[in-house]
Amino acid sequence: MSYDAVVLISFGGPERPEDVLPFLANVTRGRNVPPDRLAEVAEHYQHFGGVSPINQQCRDLLAAIRADFAANGLDLPVYWGNRNWHPMLADTVAQLRDDGIRSALGFVTSAYGGYSSCRQYLEDISTARAAVGPDAPRIEKLRQYWDHPGFVEPHADAVANALATLDPGRRDSTRLVFTAHSIPVSMAASAGPQGGRYEAQLRETAALVAERAAPGLPYDLVWQSRSGPPQVPWLEPDVNDHLRALAADGVTSVVVSPIGFVSDHLEVVWDLDTEAAATAKQLGLDYVRAGTPGTDPRFVAMVRELVTERLNPADTAARRRLGTLPAWDTCPTGCCQPARRP
Numbered sequence: 001m002s003y004d005a006v007v008l009i010s011f012g013g014p015e016r017p018e019d020v021l022p023f024l025a026n027v028t029r030g031r032n033v034p035p036d037r038l039a040e041v042a043e044h045y046q047h048f049g050g051v052s053p054i055n056q057q058c059r060d061l062l063a064a065i066r067a068d069f070a071a072n073g074l075d076l077p078v079y080w081g082n083r084n085w086h087p088m089l090a091d092t093v094a095q096l097r098d099d100g101i102r103s104a105l106g107f108v109t110s111a112y113g114g115y116s117s118c119r120q121y122l123e124d125i126s127t128a129r130a131a132v133g134p135d136a137p138r139i140e141k142l143r144q145y146w147d148h149p150g151f152v153e154p155h156a157d158a159v160a161n162a163l164a165t166l167d168p169g170r171r172d173s174t175r176l177v178f179t180a181h182s183i184p185v186s187m188a189a190s191a192g193p194q195g196g197r198y199e200a201q202l203r204e205t206a207a208l209v210a211e212r213a214a215p216g217l218p219y220d221l222v223w224q225s226r227s228g229p230p231q232v233p234w235l236e237p238d239v240n241d242h243l244r245a246l247a248a249d250g251v252t253s254v255v256v257s258p259i260g261f262v263s264d265h266l267e268v269v270w271d272l273d274t275e276a277a278a279t280a281k282q283l284g285l286d287y288v289r290a291g292t293p294g295t296d297p298r299f300v301a302m303v304r305e306l307v308t309e310r311l312n313p314a315d316t317a318a319r320r321r322l323g324t325l326p327a328w329d330t331c332p333t334g335c336c337q338p339a340r341r342p
């Protein structure tokens, strides 16, 4: 199989106050998100002047990937398209077609399996291709990278750096708290061919990061950014409830590491840096939030490695990974498909 382009595919976010509601309408179309939750989330965006940081983070990543490809002699053009806001993936696919691209590899800014993290990207790729028509290029999604060293190592260094800012005299009462986006329990159950893949991968990533950054320090995996109607169960505990439980147990200091994400987008700067930080302050906890990969050179190089391993499938030694959970290039049909959408 030969490929003539790479497409960076991300979530998208508004960059002007008037774009917030249309963006939220795109994200929640066909999903069961109550209006009061939407109003609350619109507030979070307006708090930052209606500008989500995620698009600029994608522009920075795009520039870094292009520079890394050029420096390493990988001669493939790199495009960018989003699932929920401009530049919209369908427009990018039309551009690829106009540029004569027949077959591309897609790098998504989500490391894990599951419906929201993987299958929805595949669905949106096929919707975008259908909108462009029969001469739309093929786009094959690159593999999930939860246990790739280019993802794990930047997270681990960020945790080590965050830990170094806390009082070493309180190390015995310090806790490492990993967070990821909560999802409906039903979605967690249908993640991967056997179910439970989103959580299992997050637990593997947490273990890989913890053993590198803070051997021996106790850690937990908890959830953030819960949405949906209150009667639908989502993964728990929420990070704020967890901080309360830790404080009640005598923990004095926490490092919060958002291993569920690749950049400091709104779910990080609002839900952690604003909300969880306020909860910690109320509780008298020392709180520090660890960084995300962003444009760390190892993360950028990982994108190139994921591409070159697909260009040279025989070179199995080039397929770097640290974990032991099952891995594959192409998700089976029906993988991560909830029986009934939440």
Ligand SMILES: CC1=C(CCC(=O)O)c2cc3nc(cc4[nH]c(cc5[nH]c(cc1n2)c(C)c5CCC(=O)O)c(CCC(=O)O)c4C)C(CCC(=O)O)=C3C
Residues within 6 Å of the ligand: 011, 012, 013, 014, 024, 027, 028, 031, 032, 033, 037, 038, 041, 052, 053, 054, 109, 110, 116, 117, 181, 182, 183, 184, 225, 226, 227, 228, 260, 261, 265, 266, 267, 342
């Ligand atoms: C697993 C997961 C990831 C990680 C994987 C990945 O990165 O893709 C993720 C990322 C993100 N989620 C984001 C934003 C939003 N997510 C929402 C809603 C939802 N997320 C869900 C899951 C996830 N979300 C789910 C199950 C829903 C309920 C509705 C539905 O079933 O689809 C809503 C609607 C309002 C609300 O209810 O929160 C918004 C605005 C942004 C952009 C931030 C920015 O602008 O900087 C990013 C990166």
Ligand SMILES: [Fe+2]
Residues within 6 Å of the ligand: 181
């Ligand atoms: Fe989300």
